[in-house]
Amino acid sequence: xxxxxxxxxxxxxxxxxxxxxxxxxxVSGLRGLFWYRQDPGKGPEFLFTLYxxxxxxxxxxxxxxxxxxxxxxxxxAPKPEDSATYLCAVQxxxxxxxxxxxxxxxxxxxx
Amino acid sequence: xxxxxxxxRYLVKRTxxxxxxxxxxxMDHENMFWYRQDPGLGLRLIYFSYDVKMKEKGDIPEGYxxxxxxxxxxxxxxxxxxxxxxxxxxxxxSPLYGNTIYFGEGSWxxxx
Numbered sequence: 001x002x003x004x005x006x007x008x009x010x011x012x013x014x015x016x017x018x019x020x021x022x023x024x025x026x027v028s029g030l031r032g033l034f035w036y037r038q039d040p041g042k043g044p045e046f047l048f049t050l051y052x053x054x055x056x057x058x059x060x061x062x063x064x065x066x067x068x069x070x071x072x073x074x075x076x077a078p079k080p081e082d083s084a085t086y087l088c089a090v091q092x093x094x095x096x097x098x099x100x101x102x103x104x105x106x107x108x109x110x111x
Numbered sequence: 112x113x114x115x116x117x118x119x120r121y122l123v124k125r126t127x128x129x130x131x132x133x134x135x136x137x138m139d140h141e142n143m144f145w146y147r148q149d150p151g152l153g154l155r156l157i158y159f160s161y162d163v164k165m166k167e168k169g170d171i172p173e174g175y176x177x178x179x180x181x182x183x184x185x186x187x188x189x190x191x192x193x194x195x196x197x198x199x200x201x202x203x204x205s206p207l208y209g210n211t212i213y214f215g216e217g218s219w220x221x222x223x
Contacts, residue, residue: 032210043115043201043214044154087154097142097161097205098169099212101154 002027002092006102013078013109021073021086021105029093033071035064036087038104044087078109114138115215117202123221130189132218134202141207143185145169145177147198148217154201160185161207192222 005024013019025033032051036044048057050066057064061082063074073086085106089099118133136143144159146169156169158177166177174196178186185204189196202215 034211036214041217041219043203043217046211046213049210089154091210097159097210097212098156099154103151103153 002090002094002100004088004090004100004102006086006088006105008105009103010106011108013075013107015079015109015111016077018074018076018078020075021107023071023073023088023102024069025071025088025090026069027090027092027100031091031093033066034089034091034099035062035071035073036089038085038087040085047086075107078107080109080111083107083109115202115204115213117200117215117218119218120216121219123223124189124192126193126222128189128192128222130192130220130222132187132189132200132202132220134185134187134215135183136185136202136204136213137183138204138206138213139182140204140213141182142205142212143179144203144205144212145175145185145187146201146203146214147171148201149198157187157200189220192220194222196220197222 007022035047038044048064053068085104087104089101115136145157146154160179176188200218203212205212
């Protein structure tokens with residue numbers, strides 16, 4: 001059974017204090033690993049898809065990396081507007097486009 | 112820009128009522144999904160559809176049904192709402208062979 005575990009559950013940073021969020025996964029035949037951002041009361045907003053170990057993608061202050069067992073979302077010099085819940089999900093080869101989600105990391109960036 | 116629209120953002124229904132949640136996408140996507148999101152449990156797949164009039168059960172289909180009469184529209188139906196169906200419901204869509212799934216803003220349903 002595909003599984004995703006995200007850590008930490010919550011993270012508080014000062015503005016400008018860089019850090020990383022972790023997503024550990026087990027999946028049968030990885031077809032993609034996804035990162036989403038979710039603001040309170042809103043739907044998840046797509047950030048990145050990673051397909052194979054060693055792949056990296058960047059968007060503004062965010063950088064996602066992937067190994068065979070985990071993915072990291074690195075946040076460089078965060079700003080208060082980066083505060084949100086970050087969700088990780090995997091898609092394996094056993095379910096038609098089915099995503100299995102972690103429970104997310106709640107990030108709070110203080111000015 | 113990708114757009115998935117859920118017509119009702121906040122609903123309060125009584126136990127036993129029939130509830131319809133509507134979702135429309137404007138990207139001509141073949142696949143559509145309904146998830147529910149609960150604290151500590153994450154997002155869980157209820158049903159999905161890969162074509163008009165086609166539907167497949169997800170992980171938690173009990174107590175729900177769906178309808179897809181047109182490509183752009185996917186409805187979630189609670190035949191007889193119960194308090195344990197109080198949740199945030201998220202509709203999503205994706206291209207047939209694409210990996211990325213796009214979500215709507217969510218519908219908050221409270222069953223009293």
